[in-house]
Amino acid sequence: MRPLARRVAAAATALALLLTGCSSTDDGRDADGTIRLRFQSLAWQKESVDANKQLVREWNAAHPDVQVEYVQGSWDNVHDQLLTSFEGGEAPDIIHDASDDLADFAYGGYLTDLRPLLPERLKADIPEQSWRTTTFDGGIYGVPFLQEPRVLIANTELLKASGARIPTPERPWSWAEFREVSKALTEKGRYGVAWPLKEPVSVTLNLGLSGGGQLFHRDPDGKAELRFEAGDQVVTGTIRDQVNSDRSAARTALGMGGSDTLPGFFGGRYAMVPLGFAYRQQIVEQAPEGFAWTVLPAPAGPGGQAQGVSPQTLSVAEDSPYKKEAVAFIDFLLRPPNMVRLARGDWMLPTGTTALAHPSLHTAEHGWATGTALAKHLRPAPAQTVRGYPEWKDKVATPALQEYYSGAIDTAELRKRLVDDGNRVLARYQR
Structure with a gap:
């Protein structure tokens, strides 16, 4: 007061x-x-x-x-x-x-x-x-x-039938291996993975650490600045390729929240869904009797298994x-x-x-x-202490990432919008 x-x-x-x-x-x-x-x-x-x-x-x-x-x-x-x-x-x-x-x-x-x-x-x-x-x-x-870490929730029966190596926290899939497994799990009427990206920013930033990305950096004066570097392309590029090139990720899921994907997961339309750890409760409560599912670690990249939270x-x-x-x-x-x-x-x-x-x-x-x-x-999480992050997320990053994952814009345009437009937003909070 x-x-x-x-x-x-x-x-x-x-x-x-x-x-x-x-x-x-x-x-x-x-x-x-x-x-x-x-x-x-x-x-x-x-x-x-x-x-x-x-x-x-x-x-x-x-x-x-x-x-x-x-x-x-x-x-x-x-x-x-x-x-x-x-x-x-x-x-x-x-x-x-x-x-x-x-x-x-x-x-x-x-x-x-x-x-x-x-x-x-x-x-x-x-x-x-x-x-x-x-x-x-x-x-x-x-x-x-x-x-809450992010994990992969997988249909146990479909995963075993694919012959894929089952990842463990000690030996997770690489992002490249995850992409190949997703393709192997895809067939007519079923996608290997569904990415619920109605709110794409936190997923992108937090999993991006495993690719060696950071996106938010501090200059010598301590001011936050945005840079889209090679490490930032590992996770973003994987998701975009799964949706647009491999056709192993459901395009319709891009506009969904996590809970929205569960009926399709239970029905066999999606073999895997990347979700927050807490979604397990909904799965326990809602899964059909006899439905077998398993929790797998998220893929690892140049940044190891690091995740932002x-x-x-x-x-x-x-x-x-x-x-x-x-x-x-x-x-x-x-x-x-x-x-x-x-x-x-x-x-x-x-x-x-x-x-x-x-x-x-x-x-x-x-x-x-x-x-x-x-x-x-x-x-x-990379943007944890950055002033202006909520505005950047809502006005710049969310629409840019949604368009990128859907294939509407390329990597160069994504970089321009996240970085150039984003730094103009941050500058107003750091005068």
């Missing part, structure tokens, strides 16, 4: 209390001294919502003097909703979001720098590469706690009067046993090394072990 808004709100609250005959302390606690915090969660899958609500109940039972209210948010509109709440002085104390959404809020002064508040246990348990996803200008503005995060609003208590709740929520509960509820991987070692995350069932083996290869 900005200073003027805070004074106005405080005056209004005091007047209301006088009119109703209630009493309150000067710092906004209840009359009996109870502190109340609002925790906005973006959990949406039933298991995840249940896990979050249960942990809130456990905290409240153990901390009668600091009570947490669970507030349900939505991934669909979280950025605009948070911006409105920040500007209106109504932001929740504890904020669930994703690291690639934090930069503008952090630079705008809406989030608390957590460095002096974080417990040593929590700082030590989460690897430095994860902390880099929430570090802006030297400050830490969120605690990264869940992450934007972990889910927990932040504290700068306007919260109870920052210390809010961080104590975050610390409770992310104790290793609780982090495991949250990860399993969301079908994702915890960032904490202790939680990641839990036996339940290393079972073959539903591909847990494959995903967990990929955790060491996860890196901060």
